Amino acid sequence: MRRFVLCLLAVIATALPAWSEPVKGSLLIAGGDFKLENPGWSRLVDLAGGKGAMILVLPTASGDPVGSGGRIVEHLRSLGANAMLLPLAEKGFDRPPAAIVSDPLWVDRARHAGGFFLVGGDQSRYTAALLRADGSDTPLLAAIRAAHAAGAVIGGSSAGAAIMSATMIKDAPETLDLLDAGPIAGRTLGPGLGFIGPDWFVDQHFLARGRFARTLVAMDAAGYTRGLGVDENTAIIIRKRQEAEVVGASGVVLLDTRTATRRPGWPFAQTGTVVSLLRDGDRLDLVSGTVTPGPTRAAAPIAPSSPGFAPDPELPSILATGDILAPWQFGRLMAQVLESRQGQATGLAFDAADPARRPAFRMLLSRRSDSQGWAGNGVTALNLSLDVEPVRMADPLFSPAQP
Template sequence: MKRWLGWLVAGLIWCTQSSAADAVPPQGALVIIGGALRADNAVIWQRIVALSGGAGARIAVLPTAAGNPERSGRNIAAQLNRHGAAAFVVPLAPAYKQRDYRRDAEDEQLAQNIRQAGGVYFAGGDQTRITRALVRPDGSRTAVLQAIWEMYERGGVIAGTSAGAAIMSSTMYDETRSVIDTLTSGVSDGAELAPGLGFIGNDIFVDQHLLARGRFARMLPAMLKKGYKLGLGIDENTALVIRGQRDVEVLGYQGALLLDLQQATVDGALAQFNLSNARISYYDRGDRFELPSGRYTPSADKIDGKVDPAHPANRQPVYSSDILGHNAVLILMERLIDNVHTQALGIATAAPGEPHPELGYEFKFSRVAESEGYESASSEAYTVLRLRLDVRPLQISQPWYR
C-alpha cells in the first residue's frame, strides 16, 4: 500500500511538472533504442554523436540501470568515443557498492557536468533503478535529473537503450510477466506499471524489445489502463530519432510498431481482455513519419514501391499459430499487405505452467480503406501502414486424453 501511494504522489507531482515543460517543446532530440544495440551498428552510434555536437561532443553516460555499472559505463563510453565523442561516465547507480546514489543524484558537480554536455546516454538494465535514483520520494526531480532536462530543453540529446528506452514515456513497465499472462491478468499501478521520466511527453507510450520478444500485445493493456492513444514499440538493435516537433526517423537493423487506439473500443461486458478497431503500423529502417499525424515519408528504397492493392503479389491465406513469437507479427503484416486476402489471424496461448491455460486470444488483422504498404526495391522488406487490429479471447480446449 505504501509503495502504491508513493507512486501515486510521484505521478501527480510529475504530471504537474511535465505539463509546464510540454507547453514549449524541448529543442533537443531523443534517440530511443529498443535494446540489444550491437557494437557494429555504426549508424546509431554515429547519429548519437552527431546530434550531440559531432566530433569531440561531450556525452554523459549514465549506467544507472545496470547491474554492473562500472563495466557498462566503461564499455558504452568507449563505444561512443570510437565514433568521435568525448564521453564520460557519471558514477550514479544503485548497484555501485561503495557509493550512495541518493547523494550522487544531488551532487551539483555531477549535475553541472551533465548540464554542459551535448548528450546523455542511459544504459540498459532495470528501469526502476533509474527512476529510484533520479526522482525524489516526493516525486520531484533530483539535481541530476533537472540538469538532464535543462540539457535536453536547450538542444541536447537524450539516448537510451532497453531500460533507457522504457523511461522515455511517463508510464513504464515495472514488474513484468509474460505477454499472455499480462493480457489475462491485467495491469495495475504500483505493480506492473510505474511512472517513467516522460521525456517524450505524456501522450505516447514507449516499449522496447518489441518484435524479438512479441511484446506488441502487452502494450495494449498498459495503453488502455493509462489512457494512451498512441504507442511506439521499438525492436532490438534499432532506434527511433525523435525531435521536439515529433518528427521520427527509424535507424538500425529493423523497425518499430505504432499502435493507434484513437478509434478503438472495448466490450465491457467481457471479463477478459478484448479490443476492437485499433490500428497498427510498421515503420522500417530509413522511414520517417510524424506524430501524431502519421504523415509518412518512405525510405529511399521504397519511394517507388507503393503496393497496388489491385495487383497483389501473394495469394496464400495468412495465419500464425504463435503471434507472440519472434518477429511473427511483422511477418504476418508483411504477407497481408500485398495479398488477395484482406484478413489474417494470429493466435496466442499460454505456455506450459502459466496461469489460465484455458484462455487464449485471437488477433485479427484486416486491410481496410486507409491501409497502405510500401515494398523495398533492394530487399524483402515492407512498410505497413494502418492495418485494423481486433483482439478477442478464446476458450482453449484441454487434451481429450490424460
C-alpha cells in the same frame, strides 16, 4: 483495477515537468541489443554536437554498471565524442546515487552536456535514482531536462528506452496473465521520466519478444491512445517531439487506439486498433501522422486498394499462426497481410500445456481501405487493423491420431 491505476498515474503526472515548455533537443530511443555497428551511434554523436561533444553515459540500470557503461564510453570516444561515465549506480562506484544526483560538479556537467545515453538493465533503477520520493526531479534530472530543452540529445536502449514515456512498464507478468487479469496494482506500471512528452507510450524489444499485446494493455490502463514499439538493434530518432526517423535492422510499430473499441472489464477485448510497421529510413510526422518512406523503398509502393495491385504469389491463401506472440511473428504477419490475397491473418495466443487454465486470445490482423506500404529491405506496412478477443480452447487441445 483500471480506476486505481488511472488515479495513481494522475498523482504521478502532477510531479512531472510542464509539457508546454518547448524542447529543442532530440531523442534516440533504441529497442535493446543495440549493436555497436548500428549507424544510430554515429547519429547520436552528431545530434550531440559532433566531434568533441560531451556525452554523459548513465549506467544506472545495469547489473554491471562499470563494465557495460565503460564499453559504451569507449565506443562513443572512438566515434569522436568526449564521452564520460556518470557514476550513478547502486554498486560499482565509491559514492551512493543520492550523493551523485546532488553533486554540483555532475549537475553542472549535465547542464552543459551535448548528449546523454542511458544503458539497459532494470528501468526501475533510473526512477529510483533520478526521482525524489515525492516523484519530483532531483537536481541532476532537472539539469538533464534543461540541457535537453536547450538542444541536447537523450539516447537510451532497452531500459533506457522504457523510461522515455511518462508511464512505463516496470515489472510485467506473463502476457497471457496480463491479457487475462490486467495490470497488477503497484507493480506492473510506474512512473517513467517522460522525455518523449505526454502523448506517447514506449515499449522495447518489441517484435523480438512479441510485446504488442502487453503494450495494448498498458496503454489502456494508463490512458494512452498512441504507442511506439521499438524492436531490437533499431532506434527511432525524434526531433523536438515532432519529427521521427527509424534507424536500424528491424522496425518500429505504431499503435493507435483513438478509434478503437474496448469492451469493459477483463479479459482484454479490443477491436479496431490501427497498427503500422516502419523500417530503416522511414520518417514520421508525430503531429500529422504522415509517413514518408525511406529512400530504398520510395520507388516500390504497395497499394492494395489500387486496381493494379498484385498479391505476393509466394504467400499462402490463408494466413494463420498458432503463436502470434512468438519472436518476430507479429512483424512478419503485418508485412504478409499487406501483400496477401485476402488481406487478413489470424493468430492465437494460449497456454498449450494447459489450455483450460486461463483464457486464450484470438488476434485478427486485417487490411483497411487506407492500408499501404513500400517494399525493399523489409516491408513498411501502414494502417492495418488489429482486433483482440478472448476465446476458449478445447481441452484436451488435441488427441492422438487414429491409425
